[in-house]
Structures are given as structure tokens and as C-alpha cells.
Amino acid sequence: MKKLLTRRSFIVGSTIGAGLSLSGCDVLTGSDSFSRVLKLGETITMGAQRLFLSDKALAREFTEADMSPVFKSNGTHRPDSAEYAALAENNFVDWRLVIDGLVDQPLSLSLAELKRLPSRTQITRHDCVEGWSAIGKWTGVPLGLLLQAARLKPNARYLVFHCADEYEKTLDGTGQYYESIDLVDAFHPQTILAYGMNGTDLPIPNGAPLRLRVERQLGYKHAKYLMRIEAVESFAAFGRGNGGFWEDRGYEWYAGI
Structure with missing residues (x-):
């Protein structure tokens, strides 16, 4: 260590x-x-x-005694679209995660289906580019498991995460927040799609019903309010081609820590 x-x-x-x-x-x-x-x-x-x-080297994990009493919600606290409001009103029963793009087997999974899959729980520190940090416990599906089921095509190099929050109008005019990672981070054992936080369902301010946890990168890479994951060869067609909402505004695409 x-x-x-x-x-x-x-x-x-x-x-x-x-x-x-x-x-x-x-x-x-x-x-x-x-x-x-x-x-x-x-x-x-x-x-x-x-x-x-190593590609598999783990970010430090902590004990429950180390968990922060408050885990700050940053950025969007609740998407304001009518679609999201309807999904939240029904406790996300009708929500589905779509995995498509450069895959041989597109997936569409409900929250209940995700919760029936093998899961991983990890207690890790979230480091924000703004200078604050917090330690929380996350439970979710290893992203690599879903990618194996979707069967990535040989030319797939990145994953683009499409989110429900608008935050503010994005530069491509769609109004949709997005983020991306490469396949090295996608298949890392600590990269999960989290539906649980601190022993309960993921709260809305922290990204319900599902958020990305990519533990070896800074907090802005951990996309909240996931709706769709698209496997692509390049993210040049999204926004200004920099790979994410904040990256289009000057942040680094690779935010490794």
C-alpha cells in the first residue's frame, strides 16, 4: 500500500x-x-x-467508521424535466437503462433487474475538483459485467454516459448532461453503476436512480441520473468533442487521481 x-x-x-x-x-x-x-x-x-x-490497481477503500456524516450533493440536485419527474414519482419503476451504440447485444434494464445482478459494495473517498471530499458507501453493478453482456464491437473505444439532468444548456444544444470514460476505466473492478448509497437506495440529490462510480477519477466524472450508455469509437460528435459537459468548458477529460 x-x-x-x-x-x-x-x-x-x-x-x-x-x-x-x-x-x-x-x-x-x-x-x-x-x-x-x-x-x-x-x-x-x-x-x-x-x-x-496496474489497470486493476484499486483506489483506497475505507471502513464504515470512516464514512462522512454528510455526503454533499453537487451540481444538479434534481433534474427538472417532466420525464424525470414522472419517473421519480413512480419510484423509478418505469425507468430503464439503455446500453447501445457499438454493441452486438443492446440492453434495456429496469432498476429491479439491475438489483438482481451480481453487485459490489465499496467505501471510497469522493474528491471534488472544487477542493472538498467525502467518504461514502456505494452498492451497484460492475460496469464491466454489463459490457460483457452487451458484447462490445471491436471498434468501441469509449463509453458516453447520457444523463437526465440539464444543469444548463449544453453546447450542442440538446440540454443534456453527458460524460465519458475509456474502456480501461470501464472494466476497472471498482467502476460500478451505483443504485445504493450508505445502505439505502441512492437519494435523488446524489443521482438516483443510478450513477457512475469511477473511483480513480475526480468527482465530475461520476455522472449522475444515468439514462443511457453509448459505446462509441470517438466522442467527437458530442458537444465540442471534448468528452463531457465540464470538459467542453475547459476541464480535463482524464481526471485521474
Whole structure:
């Protein structure tokens, strides 16, 4: 464990140090050169994590005694669409998760069906890019299990998560929040689709009925209010082609920690 933490410290510290050394007028002007350096930093972070850590290396897990008394809800607290309101009113009985795109066997699963599948429970720390963190217990279906059932096509490289929340109008005009990860993170053993939090059903403010938990990345990658997972070869056709709502607004696509 000590060796793993040392490697993580090196990765995070190197990235933060590079960012601090560049802070100054370029940050304020939003110049192309600064954007290119940020992109380089993202590439270095991803490359270093993938080089030093096994694809299956686990994020630290905690005990129930470590759990935070309050787990903050961030971003959207409840989607305001009529469709979501109707689903929530009926306790999500009519909600279904669709998995499609570059798959041989598209899936459409109810919440009850997901809960009957093999599950994983993990107590992990959620680290927000805004600087706060919280430890919570999550229960859900390993994402890799569903992808195996859907049978990804050979040219599938990424998963795009389509969500029920609008948050604000997205840049492609659809009004739908989205996020994406690659297949390395998708098949990681701690990457789950969580329907339970702290021993109860996932609360609406925290993403009910289903949210992504991708434990080796920062909080904005953990998409809430999941409706559809689309396997794609590229996310260039979504938003501005950066792979997510916040990525289209300047955040890094790879938010590894």
C-alpha cells in the first residue's frame, strides 16, 4: 500500500506542480498556449498513471467508521424535466437503462433487474475538483459485467454516459448532461453503476436512480441520473468533442487521481 500511495503522490504532485508553475497572465488571458499546456498536463497525468499503476490497481477503500456524516450533493440536485419527474414519482419503476451504440447485444434494464445482478459494495473517498471530499458507501453493478453482456464491437473505444439532468444548456444544444470514460476505466473492478448509497437506495440529490462510480477519477466524472450508455469509437460528435459537459468548458477529460 505504501508503494501505491507513493506513486500516486508522484503523479498528482507532478501535475499540480506543473500547473502552478504556469499560473499567471496566461491563465487570465485564456490563451491558446495555456490550453495546449493544460492538454499536455492531462496527457502526462494519464500516461503516468497508466504506466506506474496496474489497470486493476484499486483506489483506497475505507471502513464504515470512516464514512462522512454528510455526503454533499453537487451540481444538479434534481433534474427538472417532466420525464424525470414522472419517473421519480413512480419510484423509478418505469425507468430503464439503455446500453447501445457499438454493441452486438443492446440492453434495456429496469432498476429491479439491475438489483438482481451480481453487485459490489465499496467505501471510497469522493474528491471534488472544487477542493472538498467525502467518504461514502456505494452498492451497484460492475460496469464491466454489463459490457460483457452487451458484447462490445471491436471498434468501441469509449463509453458516453447520457444523463437526465440539464444543469444548463449544453453546447450542442440538446440540454443534456453527458460524460465519458475509456474502456480501461470501464472494466476497472471498482467502476460500478451505483443504485445504493450508505445502505439505502441512492437519494435523488446524489443521482438516483443510478450513477457512475469511477473511483480513480475526480468527482465530475461520476455522472449522475444515468439514462443511457453509448459505446462509441470517438466522442467527437458530442458537444465540442471534448468528452463531457465540464470538459467542453475547459476541464480535463482524464481526471485521474
